[in-house]
Amino acid sequence: MMASATIPVLVAEVDPITPLVKRFALVPADGAPLPAFSAGSHVLVTMRRGEEVHRNPYSLIGPTGDRTRYEIAVLRVTRSRGGSAFLHDHAAIGTALGITPPMNLFPLSRQARKHVLIAGGIGITPFLAHLDELRGAGTSYELHYAARDLEHAAFADRLLVENPGKVVLYPSREGHRIDPAGLLAHQPLGTHVYVCGPGPMIDSVVAAARAAGWPPGHIHWERFTAPGPGRPFTAVLARSGRSVQVRGDASLLEALEAEGLEPPYLCRGGVCGACETAVLAGDVEHADHYLSDDVKAAHTRIMPCVSRARGDRLVLDI
Amino acid sequence: MQRSMIKSKPTYAPLVLDPGGVHHVLIGNGCGGEALIRLHRALGCPERSTEIHYARGTVPAENLGAAIAALGAEPAETYASVDHLLAELPGVLGRCAMGVRLYIAGPEEFLWSVTAIARDYGMSDAEIQRELCGPAARRVYCVHCKAITHDVRSTVAECAGCGITLFVRDHFSRRLAAYMGVKVDAEVPGEIPRPEALDP
Numbered sequence: 001m002m003a004s005a006t007i008p009v010l011v012a013e014v015d016p017i018t019p020l021v022k023r024f025a026l027v028p029a030d031g032a033p034l035p036a037f038s039a040g041s042h043v044l045v046t047m048r049r050g051e052e053v054h055r056n057p058y059s060l061i062g063p064t065g066d067r068t069r070y071e072i073a074v075l076r077v078t079r080s081r082g083g084s085a086f087l088h089d090h091a092a093i094g095t096a097l098g099i100t101p102p103m104n105l106f107p108l109s110r111q112a113r114k115h116v117l118i119a120g121g122i123g124i125t126p127f128l129a130h131l132d133e134l135r136g137a138g139t140s141y142e143l144h145y146a147a148r149d150l151e152h153a154a155f156a157d158r159l160l161v162e163n164p165g166k167v168v169l170y171p172s173r174e175g176h177r178i179d180p181a182g183l184l185a186h187q188p189l190g191t192h193v194y195v196c197g198p199g200p201m202i203d204s205v206v207a208a209a210r211a212a213g214w215p216p217g218h219i220h221w222e223r224f225t226a227p228g229p230g231r232p233f234t235a236v237l238a239r240s241g242r243s244v245q246v247r248g249d250a251s252l253l254e255a256l257e258a259e260g261l262e263p264p265y266l267c268r269g270g271v272c273g274a275c276e277t278a279v280l281a282g283d284v285e286h287a288d289h290y291l292s293d294d295v296k297a298a299h300t301r302i303m304p305c306v307s308r309a310r311g312d313r314l315v316l317d318i
Numbered sequence: 319m320q321r322s323m324i325k326s327k328p329t330y331a332p333l334v335l336d337p338g339g340v341h342h343v344l345i346g347n348g349c350g351g352e353a354l355i356r357l358h359r360a361l362g363c364p365e366r367s368t369e370i371h372y373a374r375g376t377v378p379a380e381n382l383g384a385a386i387a388a389l390g391a392e393p394a395e396t397y398a399s400v401d402h403l404l405a406e407l408p409g410v411l412g413r414c415a416m417g418v419r420l421y422i423a424g425p426e427e428f429l430w431s432v433t434a435i436a437r438d439y440g441m442s443d444a445e446i447q448r449e450l451c452g453p454a455a456r457r458v459y460c461v462h463c464k465a466i467t468h469d470v471r472s473t474v475a476e477c478a479g480c481g482i483t484l485f486v487r488d489h490f491s492r493r494l495a496a497y498m499g500v501k502v503d504a505e506v507p508g509e510i511p512r513p514e515a516l517d518p
Contacts, residue, residue: 111440212417213417
């Protein structure tokens with residue numbers, strides 16, 4: 001994936017779903033059909049306003065057959081680097097954005113006889129498209145959806161209506177919590193579990209599934225990670241000798257792109273491996289979920305989309 | 319013949335305990351009983367949850383039913399034939415929950431008959447092990463008439479369906495649980511190579 005593979009789109013609809021979540025419908029600026037996509041796909045949305053640029057991943061909430069528009073649901077994150085606030089505050093009907101073609105790192109298994117879906121907060125978004133496909137295929141499934149309360153559980157009403165008897169809501173303010181071990185016990189052979197939500201929720205579901213003897217191929221998750229801010233540092237590009245200053249509020253990948261480079265990337269969230277880069281000098285502060293522990297300890301590789309220098313300087317083999 | 323280059327040719331290994339599983343289902347036929355006995359000892363029951371299902375072989379020497387019963391495992395079922403076991407297997411798997419590991423031991427056709435039922439229940443390769451025992455005898459699928467010829471023990475065999483002479487290849491279909499057989503003298507009728515032993 002190269003940074004230039006962008007589809008120009010316009011905002012066609014803005015729809016508040018909860019006090020913190022807005023749904024946006026995006027249509028192609030040139031009217032040509034958008035790429036078809038499978039449930040679980042996401043796109044990277046590029047937002048520009050003067051010098052301000054944000055690039056965030058958002059799941060396509062479906063329906064998957066619609067090539068005239070894509071729909072995303074955006075949670076306004078208070079401690080974000082500004083992408084979600086940008087969309088909430090400045091995106092209106094007619095706003096121009098750029099999106100990448102869809103990519104799917106969270107598909108449904110075609111061999112599963114039953115699907116257990118576990119969502120936390122805005123993690124519900126990929127499951128909206130999954131549920132369309134599951135209802136269409138007639139496969140057995142159940143959705144467990146945790147949110148702070150019903151008011152903030154985006155799409156809860158629609159989910160209950162469209163999937164009668166298959167959705168359980170867990171409002172945490174009322175003391176309801178998902179019990180992963182309880183959910184995963186006694187599931188029939190051929191069940192797959194999918195979890196999307198806050199990091200600790202994913203960790204506890206994955207740990208519970210493994211402890212219950214589920215093989216790794218039946219455990220699926222998607223993290224909505226974004227690079228966090230950090231200390232500024234210098235990235236030296238060994239092959240050209242160039243030095244790039246990485247600001248505290250930019251990721252290494254973003255800093256390289258701001259210099260006009262086009263390093264490969266895909267998820268921009270530290271999980272897919274596409275941006276893996278060799279490190280020749282300097283220690284890495286790893287923030288990814290891709291490299292092995294051995295590689296991380298050796299400081300020989302970095303995932304520029306989320307990781308940074310531990311010190312002042314990194315020398316990269318690019 | 320470059321047999322080792324055929325990717326679809328299945329490979330088998332001795333059954334080993336998979337500690338990631340929470341319930342262990344041991345399924346064997348005939349000579350496969352020995353592998354089940356060995357594995358059961360390694361499982362260190364009763365700490366681990368297990369069940370055994372064993373079908374007698376077709377010759378008395380291949381009946382390890384008494385030895386299996388002597389393990390004292392609970393439950394341990396012995397069946398008079400493979401057909402009886404396969405008929406009960408859907409019920410066994412239907413009562414299982416996620417977390418099961420399946421260990422299968424016996425002749426090749428048995429390994430894949432059981433695997434096919436496990437696959438119907440959505441089990442994946444990570445949950446299934448197969449250990450082969452017995453002579454290198456193959457089920458051969460004739461690509462011409464589609465018949466299965468049983469108990470083939472060399473690389474050249476007569477098709478039980480249409481009577482042509484087949485060359486038994488190492489290409490294996492998991493769906494059919496059979497090896498590919500093609501007319502060995504299609505190019506020069508009557509020119510038939512000397513049969514060779516099969517690789518197990």
